[in-house]
Amino acid sequence: ALDKRKFEDMSSGESTTGDMKIQIIPCRDANRLIIRDTGIGMTKADLISFLGTIARSGTRAFMEAVSAGATDMSLIGQFGVGFFSAYLAADKVKVVSKHDKDEAHAWESEAGGEFTVRPATPEEDGDNILERGTSIVLSLKDDMEEYLSEDRIKELVKKHSQFVSYPIELLIEKEIDVEEKVEEEEEKKEDEEKKEGEEEEEEKKDDIEVEEGSEEEEEKKPKTKTVKKKVEEFERLNTQAAIWTRRPEEVTEEEYKEFFKTLGSEWDEPLAWKHFHFEGSLEFSAILYIPKRAPFDLFDSKKKRKNIKLYVRRVFIMDDCEELCPDWLSFVRGIVDSEDLPLNISRETLQKNASMNTIRKNLIKKVIELFKEVAEDDDKFKTFYEQFGKNVKLGIHEDGDSRKKLSSLLRFKSTESPDDLTSLDDYVTRMKDKQEKIYFIAGESIESIAHSPFVERLQTKGLEVLFCTEAIDEYCIQSLKDFEGKEFQNITKEGLVLPEEEDEKTKREELAKKAESLCEYMKGVLGSKVEGVKCSDRLVDSPVVIVTAEYGWSANLTRIMRNQALSDKSMFDIMAAK
Known part of the structure; x- marks a missing residue:
């Protein structure tokens, strides 16, 4: 109206x-x-x-x-x-x-x-x-x-x-202090009480010589007293400015920080933020924040997420709109204000509203842009990755459209960088001649996998191996499949291909032929416990190693699945290593 x-x-x-x-x-x-x-x-x-x-x-x-x-x-x-x-x-x-x-x-x-x-x-x-x-x-x-x-x-x-x-x-309704005139009788009583003191003052004045033309006595002012009085008045309730309606260059850093604290129970300053306006088939404005700390219940699936507030023409609609933001971005805080959605939109109509899909796609796009801006600052990105690295990996696993964009944000320790995290971009720049794959090994800790027999041959050949120690790492890499055209290779599985010279290849084939009868004998002894026995050049000091079938679960993934409270034990016979 x-x-x-x-x-x-x-x-x-x-x-x-x-x-x-x-x-x-x-x-x-x-x-x-x-x-x-x-x-x-x-x-x-x-x-x-x-x-x-x-x-x-x-x-x-x-x-x-x-x-x-x-x-x-x-x-x-x-x-x-x-x-x-x-x-x-x-x-x-x-x-x-x-x-x-x-x-x-x-x-x-x-x-x-x-x-x-x-x-x-x-x-x-x-x-x-x-x-x-x-x-x-x-x-x-x-x-x-x-x-x-x-x-x-x-x-x-x-x-x-x-x-x-x-x-x-x-x-x-509020109480205020007002000055009221003292009633005549009350004033008379006060005058009598002070009369004696005034007479004493007069006697003192008589002893003082007063110059001719002295100031006349001030006219006696009416006496008042302070009393409490109830009054009614209008108080403005919406004093906070909608800073997202302004251009980003007009909003100060302090205003962004203060606004972040109004979005929820945040007391800390945000790590970074992005403010933008979208104009096209629909119009909306948004401010998105990355907090400095992840909430303790970040991955609690039963918790109702209230991270993005939806407004329509500056009127609050809801703060738990799942259509606005995917689960892997549940830590991102902010507001979205649309000019095109109806004020009386319901949860049911939101699901069918084409505008919501447009808003969602643009929010994801802008958040990834923000992540990459944070990655330009080493200190900020270190904080970000410590707190929300798992979310990036979850995004790669769940969001096919964003998978490639997020891959450049991945960081791992490796044989070449055991103390500091390295990016996939840096890994690719260090790849050896004829190396066609990105090698990785997954396990419970750096200590357990860094000295694994699987790493022996790659280290002697100077091939870098990524260490994946988080439970989500294998899921993430399996979903990603490759980076810049380089496929990932789990070095604990069969089918490991290492770059080699022609003479190395010839020597390997000769050894395999010599050990053929031994391998057949061992397969006969072990029977159905293994799928096969092969002579391999992947070992240096260790005599033997058990590898996983190419499309089966790795030993690490089997360990993770066994630890699931509601896991299906029958799947182990099908997917586990043999």
């Missing part, structure tokens, strides 16, 4: 006055809550057309749903414009509205499907008749007195409307 008034005033060349606001007036004695706006208002025809039509068609269905236990506020959007959510708290609703093109009228209904529209009168409607605008009078149910509480109203406005661009004012 206020936006429409502003648009009409601008279109007609009139200057928009400064009285555009929303007021909330709790009437505790009458058990009523009044909400006013000085917007465009509604004509009699508007009241009948908008509110009347919904009253006949939507209210009964809405109340039936509520009676049946559908208390989820997201359902409200399915019934009309959401106006009739008022009947969750009120028995009767009256709307008094004045439009420039009509006289003031009052619409009344008790949610029974019937309503009345009449001319508004001072006798029946009093101060609710505005020069222009609308007053909504809610006659609250007996058990809904909480909505008259000053604290409850402030809480709701802060949650849902703290960033609305028009002032939202609440009528509050």
Whole structure:
């Protein structure tokens, strides 16, 4: 209503006055809550057309749903414009509205499907008749007195409307100090008490020589006293600025940090942030933050995520919208404010809304850009990777569209970098001539895999091996498959291909031929316990090693699966190493 008034005033060349606001007036004695706006208002025809039509068609269905236990506020959007959510708290609703093109009228209904529209009168409607605008009078149910509480109203406005661009004012009662004139009798009594002291002062003055033309005595001022008095006044509730509506270069670093703390229970400063506006098939603004610390329950699947707040035209809609952000980005905090989504959008319609998919894709794109900006600062990225490295790997595992973009963020320790993390980019630059694969080994700790027999031959040939010690590492690499055209090779599996010269290849083939009968004998002894016995050049000091079938579970993955509380033991016979 206020936006429409502003648009009409601008279109007609009139200057928009400064009285555009929303007021909330709790009437505790009458058990009523009044909400006013000085917007465009509604004509009699508007009241009948908008509110009347919904009253006949939507209210009964809405109340039936509520009676049946559908208390989820997201359902409200399915019934009309959401106006009739008022009947969750009120028995009767009256709307008094004045439009420039009509006289003031009052619409009344008790949610029974019937309503009345009449001319508004001072006798029946009093101060609710505005020069222009609308007053909504809610006659609250007996058990809904909480909505008259000053604290409850402030809480709701802060949650849902703290960033609305028009002032939202609440009528509050407060005590102030006022100066009151002392009554005549009280003043006389005070004068008598001081008379004796004044006479003594006069005697002292007589002893002092006063020059001719001295100042006349000041006229006696009326005496006052300070008393407490209860007064009513409007207090603005939405004082916080919606900084995302401004251009990024206009917002200071301190403003970004302070805004981050308002998004939840954050007390620390953010590690980094990204502020952007998107214009295209739809329009939205967003500010996204990376916190410095991961929450202790980051990967708790049962916890309701409230990391991204969704606003529509600066009105809060929800903070647990799974359609906005994938699970692997559950640590990212921020807000999204859309200009195109309807205000009464529900959780069900969000899932079918094409705009949500566009918003989601752009959020993921911008977050990855932010990650790469953080990667340019070694200290920041070290903090980021310590806290959220698993999320990056989870993103590679789950998000096929983002997999390649995220791969450059991966970091591992290796035989060439046992103390510091190295990137895949750096690994590729160190690859030997004729080396076609990126070698890795997965295990429980650096100590256990760094001295593994599987690493022996690669170290003698100067081939770098990545150490993967987190449970998600193998899943991540299996999903990624390759990096810049170089496939990953688990050195604990069969089929290991090492770069070799022609003479090395000839020597290997000769040894394999000589050991052929021995291998057949050992296979016969071991029987079905192994799939095969081969002569290999992957060992240097160790006599024998057991490798996994190329498409089976590695020993490390088998260990991880066995440790799952609800794991299927029958799968081990199929997938485990033989």
